[in-house]
Amino acid sequence: MHDYQHDFIEFAIRRDVLRFGEFTLKSGRKSPYFFNAGLFNTGSDLLQLGRAYASALQNSGLNYDILFGPAYKGIPLAAATAMSLAETGDDRPYAFNRKEKKDHGEGGNIVGAPLKGKVLIIDDVITAGTAIRESIDIIRAAGAEPAGVLIALDRQERGQGELSAIQEVEAEFDLPVVSIIRLEQVISYLSGQEGFAENARKVEDYRERYGI
């Protein structure tokens, strides 16, 4: 595990973004853990979050021309990542969409840099893949091509079939999906921490049952 991944898990637990208990997911599954990126909600959270996304992106070696954050939650994520990349001397354009088309002012539903070349999509999580499919449609409609997807946590669990929604997106669009952390790293972190043994066991059991 890289330092930025270890630090990100501690950061997420500290901010209650990563919680342990019993949670019902969109899928109806009962999960012993939940990741709520909406609780990264201060300026310093955004700063640290942007740095974690930027580290994951640089570590991935992905080749891209522009960052794209799908409305709404992807917007601050793409902006924070672009700022953190710039801090490291890697100044990239970024853009985002409006959910509702605007017909006054400059019009259109893309804001920021023009969508050109290889576009990297940044979001918090992929559940069924709907937001990513919509982003790919937007990118292609602008004459650009998707380069990959960057998210915070990969839960590494099956969707309806044998694959996870992330694996389905990778296979359907031949597109890499990179995450800051994966569930297996959360488990490895918990296993090494005093006071987390019970949570580690429950998360491992869940992974046994639903994991990919």
Ligand SMILES: O=P(O)(O)OC[C@H]1O[C@H](OP(=O)(O)OP(=O)(O)O)[C@H](O)[C@@H]1O
């Ligand atoms: O893979 P999916 O099934 O699409 O689920 C994941 C998407 O859902 C959430 O956003 P949401 O669509 O709720 O919009 P928001 O960002 O405006 O909250 C989340 O931020 C992802 O974009």
Ligand SMILES: O=C(O)c1cc(=O)[nH]c(=O)[nH]1
């Ligand atoms: O599957 C979900 O509903 C889900 C899981 C999770 O950890 N975080 C989240 O925002 N949604």
